[in-house]
Each structure stands twice: as structure tokens, then as C-alpha cells.
Amino acid sequence: MPRNYKCKGVRGAWSLENLQQAVRSVLMHGKSEKKAASDFGVPRQTLRRHLEKARNGDGVEKVLGRPTILARADEDKLVGIIINVEKRLFGLTKMDIRRLAYRYCEVNNINIILVGKQKVLRRLDGRLLKESL
Numbered sequence: 001m002p003r004n005y006k007c008k009g010v011r012g013a014w015s016l017e018n019l020q021q022a023v024r025s026v027l028m029h030g031k032s033e034k035k036a037a038s039d040f041g042v043p044r045q046t047l048r049r050h051l052e053k054a055r056n057g058d059g060v061e062k063v064l065g066r067p068t069i070l071a072r073a074d075e076d077k078l079v080g081i082i083i084n085v086e087k088r089l090f091g092l093t094k095m096d097i098r099r100l101a102y103r104y105c106e107v108n109n110i111n112i113i114l115v116g117k118q119k120v121l122r123r124l125d126g127r128l129l130k131e132s133l
Contacts, residue, residue: 014042016062022047023054070110078104 022040025031026047033051037044050060070078081104082097092100104110 012062012064014040014046014062016060018042019047019050019062020060023050023060026051027054070105074104074108074110 018040019042022036022042025036025039026033031039033047034044036042037047054060068075078101082092082100086092
């Protein structure tokens with residue numbers, strides 16, 4: 001396996017400005033979806049999804065990936081707690097971190113389901129790993 005692997009994907013290579021211009025050209029100027037997508041370099045399905053949102057009155061924004069369960073402030077607070085515990089030389093395992101995150105969600109009345117619980121816990125594991133390096 002080569003050591004200098006470079007990702008060949010182009011996911012999210014379009015800009016928010018191009019997306020907004022494409023939506024505006026379709027809604028206000030009557031341009032076709034296909035023509036606007038090719039002119040502004042936005043994938044057609046992405047443009048179609050954002051046009052539907054714009055017609056319903058929602059704003060146009062660039063969001064990649066799945067939605068998060070915890071708000072950014074809650075996640076930062078939980079990561080700070082875990083890092084503080086680690087500095088005090090308590091050895092936390094991944095399972096301990098997951099239990100702590102689950103308890104945090106229970107105490108703060110954050111509704112999660114089993115699948116969602118796994119998502120939030122995996123994200124925290126990855127974030128802690130990055131911050132500890």
C-alpha cells in the first residue's frame with residue numbers, strides 16, 4: 001500500500017456562494033436545474049435538495065455529513081470534563097467514555113436512541129484521540 005495516498009474524491013468541492021447563485025438563478029431567473037448545476041459547478045442532486053428547502057422557506061447552507069446529536073457547546077464541555085479526568089491520571093477506557101457521554105445526555109435531557117448513542121460516542125472517541133495528540 002502506498003504511503004503517500006491522496007484522496008481522489010470530490011465530495012463537497014463546490015462553494016456555498018456557487019450553491020446560492022445556482023438556487024437564485026433557478027428560482028428568480030427561471031434557469032433549468034440541470035443548466036444551473038453545470039454552470040455553477042454544483043451537483044444536480046445537491047441543487048435539487050437545496051431548491052426544495054428554499055421553496056419551503058429554509059435557508060441555503062452547506063452541511064456535509066450526518067447531523068450531530070450534541071450541540072457544539074455540550075460536546076466541548078464533555079470533552080473538557082474527560083480531558084480533565086485524564087489529567088488527574090484516571091485511566092478511562094473507551095467504554096468509560098461512552099458511559100460518561102450517555103450519562104451526560106441523560107442528565108441534560110438530550111433524547112438519543114441506541115443508534116444515535118453509538119454515533120455520538122464514536123464521534124467523541126475520535127475527537128478525544130485528536131485532541132490528546
